[in-house]
Amino acid sequence: MIKQIYFQSGQAVQQGQILIQLNTDVEQAQLGRLQAKLKQAEMAYHRTKLLIDSHAISRAEMDTALADRDMTRAEIQQLQASIKQKTIRAPFSGVMGIRQVHQGQYLEAGTGIANLVDFRQILANFTLDEQLASRLKIGQSVQLKIDAFPEKSFTAVLKPGMYAKLDIQESERPSLVVPETAITYTAYGNTVFLAKQDHNKLIVQRVAVVLVSSVEGIDYLSSSTVQGRSAVTLRMQLNRDSTQALTEVMAKVNQVRYKLPEQAFDPVIERSSGESTDVAYIGFSSEQLSLAELTDYLSRVVEPMLSTIDGVAKVQTYGSQRLAMRIWLDTDRLASRGVTAADVANAIRQNNYQAAPGQVKGELVVSNVNVSTDLTSIQDFKNLVIRNDAQNLIRLQDVATVELGAASTETSASMDGSLRSVLIPVVTIPLSMLGALGLMLLCGFSINLLTLLAMVLAIGLVVDDAIVVVENVHRHIEEGASPVAAALIGAREVAGPVIAMTITLAAVLPLLYQLPQKELAPNEDQASVLAAIKAPQHANLNYAEHFNQKLDEIFWTFPETSTTWIINGTDGPASSFGGTTLSTWSERVHSADEIQQQLQAKVGDVEGSSIFVFQNPALPGSTGGLPLQMVLRSAQDYSTIYQAMQNIKQKARESGLFVVVDSDLDFNNPVIRIEVDRAKANSLGIRMQDIGEALATLVGENYINRFSMQGRAYDVIPQSINTQRLTAQALTRQFIRTDQGTLIPLSTVAIPAAGVSLGQALSFLEQAASELPTGFSYDWQADARQYVQEVNIYTQIGLVTLIGLISLDRRAAILKAAQIRLRPILMTTAAMVFGLIPLLFATGAGAHSRFGLGLVIVCVCWLVNTIKTFTLAVYKSYNRLTNRRKNHDVEWAEQPACCCLSFCV
Known part of the structure; x- marks a missing residue:
């Protein structure tokens, strides 16, 4: 039997660390008996030794005493070894998997406890097409990509019996690794906090922030707290090893787990990459099932099926209502029968108990012992005896309504030329692309929009180089050289300039980051427009559904709308998220940008909530939310920060630069503060714990324990009916039991106080933040953080390509005279410009990116090459002529022809 468990799921452990201690009570008792027996055998041996010296006993008796002592010692050593084996230690260092056992469970030989993963070495099985098997050899090094670690590339060695299948995964965008690790703490239901409303939650938040702040590779961290939940x-920094960070966070959370409140669930640690945007929404509805029953069906049947589809990383159900046994307590019936909410909670805990007695081991058969100590149906809960009076039994159905319902009702969702000259570039393109694909595979890149764009630009550069070589070879043939000799001479002459041109591309990359920052990436028309809705902090689900219905009606005023959906309660009842899917580009007149602007103007007229309309980010890795997010930092209290934040918000609204101005720190949530007369409560024998637990049971939706139904466990949640907890006065009518056993209303020792209600763009905000008092600093989040760090990704590609073109054959033009290099320069420039002109007239999805790229390359490339053609040779010739005049070594016959020809063309 397991006596103690010393690890948690996901915990990093060291070799030799104790994981599980099995029960050794029987062995310890046997050890004590044997130690006493050994002491007696030692005494007997010493007596016989004295007697043998005096010849009082035989030698055989002496040998028997010695054998008894040695046998007892051997039994003790054997028992000690058995006890040592019941202390299970980690055989090597690694990370524990999901724990499969619990305290008090009986184990058999071979029972799995948990998986221990050693990340130092990974063995993987692979399959390979038989036609390709001959290319692999035992001991050969290969590069592997593993689904569990998509951001890492592994170097492996092939072993006998193992085969490899290597392929390039295709996705829309590259897998930018911007990992996030979230530590989510959930309180024991929505506990009611007395006097200091958020005391426990702030403790959790501060402890979590302090413990993880020392993890290496953190870009920034943020925390949030709502009623009953902290996160x-x-x-992490770009391309940081998120697996290592996850291990470090797990270890640090385990170090301070004991500091969390006793009612807290174990913190949940999750890891996600920057590409966490949902790619598909599927709506489910039923005329026969309730929302809670439909949610249970989705979790049992649909989610497991979708999760097994190749390429699906995560399946999440929005607007779900988890099934639970809801016990709606009637405080009037409780008082009439002399029962308190605490009595009901204790009765449920004591009589709905999931036991695991163990096994009965016979001579030949092992039988499991199952005892029905738990409740499994609505009728079982209704018949539960709360109290046994002398005259009658008080059952749960006498004081409450019992039903299968939703564990929480805070979320909901709704959804409605010459062949020879052409042949050379044609041959070079696939050859260069095969090499590029091989290099991409080796480096772990996938085929996506950016890599495909890089291929197009690479093809252009390959064609440019091919034109230069072909033109130079053709010139030598025209001068009388044989084709073979012309090819050798022509390639040898331009080999250096072609290689120098390629090196130029890499050499100028550091200079690119000195350019003014403009944007991360232009918006793409992804045929969808999203909306974030924020209601007042005091709003509940009914409030959100009422006002969000108006947003759905506005969606359908646009003829381009295909489907709409709204998810209520995404981050508490006051937060919602929705959107509309647009028809295809060919079926609509307006772009997503135009619809977004019109929609934002219409939702501005919706009263009762703040709505912000936006589109999905063009590139992965965004943190979500509003694109411009400023973070105020200060060591002062929240009230002072709140006042400073309100000043900046007011200035931002008055500036007219912003459509939506919002903050995540709100002190306008109404609070019912209950003042307890401690002296009177003590005189009546009422403890503060009794008051807190009674209110938590009646108001907080706290789960008591769980019950089994159809092979799954569900929560048991008692709570007073809605009409008896609408006001502060209704709360004080709850009854509390004194030490003498009598019931008194809460209003006797506590009264409610009065309701408490505590109630471009970057340059402007920086100016406003500069006026903050001493002790404040600021930072940026979301797209604004990338804005101040990055250059437009497509502009980067365009400028790199442009640099390669405007420096094309520059050395050859200077040294070999402009009349020789003029034709290839014009040919390569014209090929690139005319090839990219279609980008300027692009329509449909992705037009913004293509237009920005084409505009940079076409306009600047044509302009720079035109100016260069007229001025470069003149300048270089004049510069060289000036230097030679100074040295009195002027050669007039060579240079004027060169500069004259270049200037006149």
Whole structure:
């Protein structure tokens, strides 16, 4: 039997660390008996030794005493070894998997406890097409990509019996690794906090922030707290090893787990990459099932099926209502029968108990012992005896309504030329692309929009180089050289300039980051427009559904709307998220940008909530939310920060630069503060714990324990009916039991106080933040953080390509005279410009990116090459002529012809 468990799921452990201690009570008792027996055998041996010296006993008796002592010692050593084996230690260092056993469970030989993963070495099985098997050899090194670690590339060695299948995964965009690790703490239901409303939650948040702040590779971290839940999010640096960070966070959370409140669930640690945007939404509805029953069906049947589809990383159900046994307590019936909410909670805990007695081991058969100590149906809960009076039994159905319902009702969702000259570039293109694909595979890149764009630009550069070589070879043939000799001489002459041109591309990359920052990436028309809705903090689900219905009606005023959906309660009842899917580009007149602007203007007239309309980010890795997010940092209290934040918000609204101005720190949530007369409560024998637990049971939706139904476990949640907890006065009518056993209303020792209600763009905000008092600093989040760090990705590609073109054959033009290099320069420039002109007139999805790229390359490339053709040779010739005049070594016959020809063309 397991006596103690010393690890948690996901915990990093060291070799030799104790994982599980099995029960050794029987062995310890046997050890004590044997130690006493050994002491007696030692005494007997010493007596016989004295007697043998005096010849009082025989030698055989002496040998028997010695054998008894040695046998007892051997039994003790054997028992000690058995006890040592019941202390299970980690055989090597690694990370524990999901724990499969619990305290008190009986184990048999071979029972799995948990998986221990050693990340130092990974063995993987692979399959390979038989036609390709001959290319592999035992001991050959290969590069592997593993689905579990998509951001890492592994170097492996082939072993006998193992085969490899290597392929390039195709996706829309490259897998930018911007890992996030979130530590989510959930309180024991929505506990009611007395006097200091958020005391426990702030403790959790601060502890979590302090413990993870020392993890290496953190870009920034943020924390949030709502009623009953706190979360800390770590944003890791680009391409940081998120697996290592996850291990470090797990270890640090385990170090301070004991500091969390006793009612807290174990913190949940999750890891996600920057590409966490949902790619598909599927709506489910039923006329026969309730929302809670439909949610249960989706979790049992649909989610497992979708999760097994290749390429699906995560399946999440929005607007779900988890099934639970809801016990709606009637405080009037409780009081009439002399029962309190605490009595009901204790009765459920004591009589709905999931036991695991163990096994009965016979001579030949092992039988499991199952005892029905738990409740499994609605009728079982209704018949539960709360109290046994002398005259009658008080059952749960006498004081409450029992039903299968939703565990929480805070979320919902709704959804409605010459062949020879052409042949050379044609041959070079696939050859260069095969090499590029091989290099991409080796480096772990996938085929996506950016890599395909890089291929197009690479093809252009390959064609340019091919034109230069072909033109130079053709010139030598025209001068009388044989084709073979012309090919050798022509290739040898331009080999250096072609290689220098390629090196130029890499050499200028550091200079690119000195350019003014403009944007991360232009918006793409992804045929969808999203909306974030924020209601007042005091709003509940009914409030959100009422006002969000108006947003759905506005969606359908646009003829381009195909489907709409709204998810209520995404981050508490006051937060919602929705959107509309547009028809295809060919079936609509307006772009997503135009619809977004019109939609934002219409939702501005919706009263009762703040709505922000936006589109999905063009590139992965965005943190989500509003694109411009400023973070105020200060060591002062929240009230001072709130006042400073309100000043900046007011200035931002008055500037007219912003459509939506919002903040995530709100002190306008109404609070019912209950003041307890401690002296009177003590005189009546009422403890503060009794008051807190009674209110938590009646108001907080706290789960008591779980019950089994159809092979799954569900929560048991008692709570007072809605009409008896609408006001502060209704709360004080709850009854509390004194030490003498009598019931008194809460209003006797506690009264409710009065309701409490505590109630371009970057340059402007920086100016406003500069006026903050001493002790404040600021930072940026979301797209604004990337804005101040990055250059438009497509502009980067365009400028790199442009640099390669405007420096094309520059050395050859200077040294070999402009009349020789004029034709290839014009040919390569014209080929690139005319090839990219279609980008300027692009329509449909992705037009913004293509237009920006084409505009940079076509306009600047044509302009720079035109100016260069007229001025470069003149300048270089004049510069060289000036230098030679100074040295009195002028050669007039060579240079004027060169500069004259270049200037006149």
